[in-house]
Amino acid sequence: MVIYNYHPASGELLSTGRADDNPLAPEEPIVPGYATPTAPPADVTGNSIAVYRDASGIPPQNWEAGSWTVTPDYRSVPLYRTADGSAFEFGEEYGGIGDLPAFLTDEPRPSPAHVWTADEWVLDEALETEQLAAAARAQRDALLEEADQLIAPLMDGFVLGELTLEEEARLKALSQYRKALRAITTQVGFPRTINWPVKPE
Structure with a gap:
């Protein structure tokens, strides 16, 4: 038998x-x-x-x-946690055989702004706006720090009255650039559309 x-x-x-x-x-x-x-x-x-x-x-x-x-049988299928979209590794929680538990999905999270709602990823526009704003502020802060480093040596020359006409023009341009950077959060389209100022050469 x-x-x-x-x-x-x-x-x-x-x-x-x-x-x-x-x-x-x-x-x-x-x-x-x-x-x-x-x-x-x-x-x-x-x-x-x-x-x-x-x-x-x-x-x-x-x-x-x-x-x-x-x-x-999901053992050959990438799975993701519905809580945060992170990749799931098979183990004691779920071995891959049988229906998917509620905390897993085989659909990858489209973006960090998507949340799992009613068995699907749904875009949370408020969260997306918050994330875009945080990313834009981080980028602005990095550019401001870079501008500060360029302005610092020119300011010493300005206080001492030792700047050339070319250096004075560069100091003015960099100061205007820095001012424009600080103002990006007041733009009408912020944070989804941003008109970034161009750094002076």
């Missing part, structure tokens, strides 16, 4: 073999634990797998307590 060995934790097919002879009842070969004489379904396709489980969803040691069922 051909038998089908299944995994004691997942219930998936491991291998085929033959039942042991039963000297007391030759017509009833001995089927070892976690094996069944019932063949798994042959029409399993796509991201699915046949597993041998009992009514409670656990692979039974005694084959008579279970049966083959077809269930999703």
Whole structure:
């Protein structure tokens, strides 16, 4: 008699073999634990797998307590946490076989401004605006720091009255540039459309 060995934790097919002879009842070969004489379904396709489980969803040691069922198999599919869109690694929380738990999805998060709502990623425009504003301010602050470093040596010459006409013009241009940088948050389209000032050469 051909038998089908299944995994004691997942219930998936491991291998085929033959039942042991039963000297007391030759017509009833001995089927070892976690094996069944019932063949798994042959029409399993796509991201699915046949597993041998009992009514409670656990692979039974005694084959008579279970049966083959077809269930999703996500082990080769990238999964993401619905809380923050981070990549999920298979483990104790979920091994990849069976329906996806509520905290996972196979849909990647489109952007950091998307939130998981009603089984899909939905753009949170308020969050997106907040993130764009924070990124723009960070960029502005970096440009201001760079401008400060360019202005500092010119200011010494200005206080001492030692600037050339060319240096005075550069100091004025850099000061105007710095002023324009500080004003980007007051632009009508901020933070979605920003007219960034051009740094003087």
